[in-house]
Amino acid sequence: MIISIILLVLGFVLLVFGADKLVDAASALAANFGIPNIVIGLTIVAFGTSAPEMVVNIFAAVNGSSEMVMGNVLGSNIFNVLGILGISALIYPLTVKSNTTWIEIPLSLLAAVLIWILANDMLLNFQVNDFISRSDGLVLILFFTIFLVYNIMVSKNGQETGESIEIPLGYTTTKSIFWILVGLAGLVFGGKLIVDNAVELAHLFGMSERIIGLTIVSIGTSLPELATSVAAVRKKKVDIAIGNVVGSNIFNTFLILGVSSIITPVQVNPASNLDILTNIVAGLLLFLFIFTGKGRALERWEGGLLLALYMGYLALLVFN
Template sequence: MLLPSVLLIAGLAILILGANFMVEGASALAKKFNISNLAIGLTVVAFGTSAPELVVNTFAAVQGHEDIVFGNVLGSNNFNLFIILGITGLITPLAVQSSTAWKEIPISFLAIIVLYVLVNDSLLFGRDGSRLNMMDGFILLIFFALFLFYVYKQLKSDPSETEELIPLTALTNTKMALFIVGGLAGLVLGGHLVVNNATQIAESLGISQKIIGLTVVAAGTSLPELATSVVAALKKNADIAVGNIIGSNIFNIFLILGASSILAPIGFSEGFNTDIYILAGGTIFLFLAMFMGGRKKLDRWEAAILLVFYLAYTTYLVMQEL
């Protein structure tokens, strides 16, 4: 039990370091070929923050650990929304741009609705068993491409946001290659360690892979978003703090689940619908919070509600398993 726990923590650390190294190396390589900060932000950096979830889900999907696939994505999205926005909102009230309130938050809600319809074959359409299949995966990836196009149009009108997000470092060719190859190797090794040891811990404790996916794995793969948002909040840059979370949640559903289900059909347990409902409710709360009190702002008391609710829900989940 001790060894799998240590290896799980090591796997999460290697995942995050691998993603950081890969982003730094790939960004430097792209800049060397005069690729714009805008393009780098939309591709390399965006992929980098989602890489831990993507790699973990790739291993979990291929190995047939379906509850870890859904637990990781839904758990990460709820962790992002309730815990990370809760913490950053307590640090400083989060005032955002009009486009975030009126466009990005509704798009993240649309992603939840699309996912709910695609995974609930049995509940909505009376089919025998629910799953996310290859066709569903392609639908999610089409939505992802449309979202990327939307972000491209948004950032093109205000490229200064991308400049602030990407501190580019000049690297030698050798360092670039080492960063990229080493980063990818770290992602593969870290993902392998996380999935194998998370399932081993679940089995030894007699708890479900769903709970491990929703809590430990989800929180661990969300650490890059937590670090980015906390730093942005401390610098009073609310747009990055909120935009990072909303963008990550959209990426996780459209890209991560889309890619995972193309690799292998993923059986869906209807018990995850509760987590989808909570994610939808939290997203609606965030949208309404933009128009309560301070306009287009998440106040500290609203952030506290997010944080306390999710801590209580997670405690309830764990207690149910013990």
């Protein structure tokens, strides 16, 4: 058990280190070839912060660990809104841009509802099992493509879509390629260590892979989003914090769950409906809270409420 815990922690360290190096080196390489900062932000940085979830889910899908796949996606989305935004809003109230209010947050809520629709075949299609099929995965990928095209169009119109990217200095082309390979290696080895040892711990403690995925794995893979959002809030770049989280949720649902279900159709545990509904409620509360108080913002008391709800959700998981 102790060895599994050590290897799990090592996996998270490698995963976060790999993602960080991959983003820095790839951003520098793209800048060396004259690619605009806004394009780097929409592609390399956005994909990089979701790389931990992607790698873990690919390994889980290949291993046929459907509960880990669903648990990581739903757990990350729930932690992003209730946990990360809750913590960020407690540090400093979060103002929200118009695009985020009317397009990106509703789209993330739509993504949460879409998971419920795709995952309830027994209720809606009268099937004998609930699962997200390969065709469902293709639908999710199509939604992701639309989201990506939307971001590109917005950037072409000169509107702010997210963080202004600071390109790391001192990266030559050769050095960038070296660190890209190192980052990819960290992601691959870290992801495999996490999946293998999380499954092992679940068996040792008599817990389901769903619970491990919803708690330890999802929080661990969301560390880049947490670090980015807290750093942004401390610099008073409050719109970045909420845009980062909402964008990550859209990536998790449309891209990561889509790719995972294409690799292996995802069997849905009936107990996952609690997590799916919690994900919907979190998205709905975020949308509603923006319109309470003065202006479009997430206030400190609302952040505290989101964080308290997350603690309550974790307690419910543990006691169940």
